[in-house]
Amino acid sequence: MNETVKLALVDDEQLILEGVKMLLSSDKQIKVTFTANDGAGFLKLLEESSPEDFPDIVLSDIQMLPMDGFELVEILKNKYPDLKIIILSSHYKTSVFGHMIKLGVSAFLPKNSDKKTFLEAIKSVHSKGVYLSEEDLKMLATFKNNVVKQKSLFTIEDELSDREKDVVQLICQEFTNKEIAEKLFISPRTVESHRQRIIEKLGVKNSIGIVIYAIIHDIFTVDIRL
Numbered sequence: 001m002n003e004t005v006k007l008a009l010v011d012d013e014q015l016i017l018e019g020v021k022m023l024l025s026s027d028k029q030i031k032v033t034f035t036a037n038d039g040a041g042f043l044k045l046l047e048e049s050s051p052e053d054f055p056d057i058v059l060s061d062i063q064m065l066p067m068d069g070f071e072l073v074e075i076l077k078n079k080y081p082d083l084k085i086i087i088l089s090s091h092y093k094t095s096v097f098g099h100m101i102k103l104g105v106s107a108f109l110p111k112n113s114d115k116k117t118f119l120e121a122i123k124s125v126h127s128k129g130v131y132l133s134e135e136d137l138k139m140l141a142t143f144k145n146n147v148v149k150q151k152s153l154f155t156i157e158d159e160l161s162d163r164e165k166d167v168v169q170l171i172c173q174e175f176t177n178k179e180i181a182e183k184l185f186i187s188p189r190t191v192e193s194h195r196q197r198i199i200e201k202l203g204v205k206n207s208i209g210i211v212i213y214a215i216i217h218d219i220f221t222v223d224i225r226l
Contacts, residue, residue: 005126008055009035010042010072011088012064016111020059020088023115030122039067043075055083057106057125062089062096073103077205084125097139098152101212104205107131128174130208132215132222143216154213155203164201165219167194172211172220 007030011017017035024030033053036042039060046054058076062069069087076083086107087100100108106125109117117133124131132140143149160168163184170180177191184191199206202213214220 003029005030005057005122006033006053006055007031007122008033008042008046008058010037010039010058010060010064010069011035012037012061016061016088020118023118024122027119030119038064039069039072039075042072046080057084057086057122059086059088059122062087062091070099070103073100073105077104081206084129086121086125086131097136098149101153101209102205104208106208108136109133110135129206130211137215137222140212140215144218150216153216154209156201158201160198160201160219164194164198167191168198168210168214168219171195171207172214 007024009017009020009032011020014037017037021032021035024032033055034045034049036045042058042060049055060069060072064072069089073085073087076085084106085104086109087105088109088111089096090111097108106129107121109121113121121131121133143153166184167180170183175183177188177195180191181188195207195210198210202209204210204213211220215222
């Protein structure tokens, strides 16, 4: 990865903001374009930002006032669907993790993560759209064969067809619509139709939800990280 990753930080604790900013300052491929202490302030900065400063990725806390991280993520996903989001939190629970997946968040990091993990997560989210740690994969394993937990993540309208499963596997391997089309001998437009239908069937926001579904249902297997 040679291009610069533009990053925005949102946290109501100034010490955390300064600490994360300092942590990332040594990596020349990452540029923190601006920081904010609350969701409303961040949204205002985002609306006023120039194309040069508009972030590729947002790192946000969950517990903030008056607007918490959940509300901020929902607004961001509605207004800026292509904006990638990494959640930082000291509350690493299955319920929170699951809710973040449903909202289409790209990664979920504990605040006590080390520098190596921070950098890996940011670069993975930038290049692949998702980052899953070993802890995440262990957590996802608890969803397997647990219908109640699966229903908390997915509102499955209909089972995936074999062709849709083929498309899912290739999405998980980071192939573009054009590359998937070539591999399956179909048109890119047909691939996009399959992708949208899969999203509708699973009740997910984006490709991140598709990847999570594929891992839980053994359509796609990962060893450590995507």
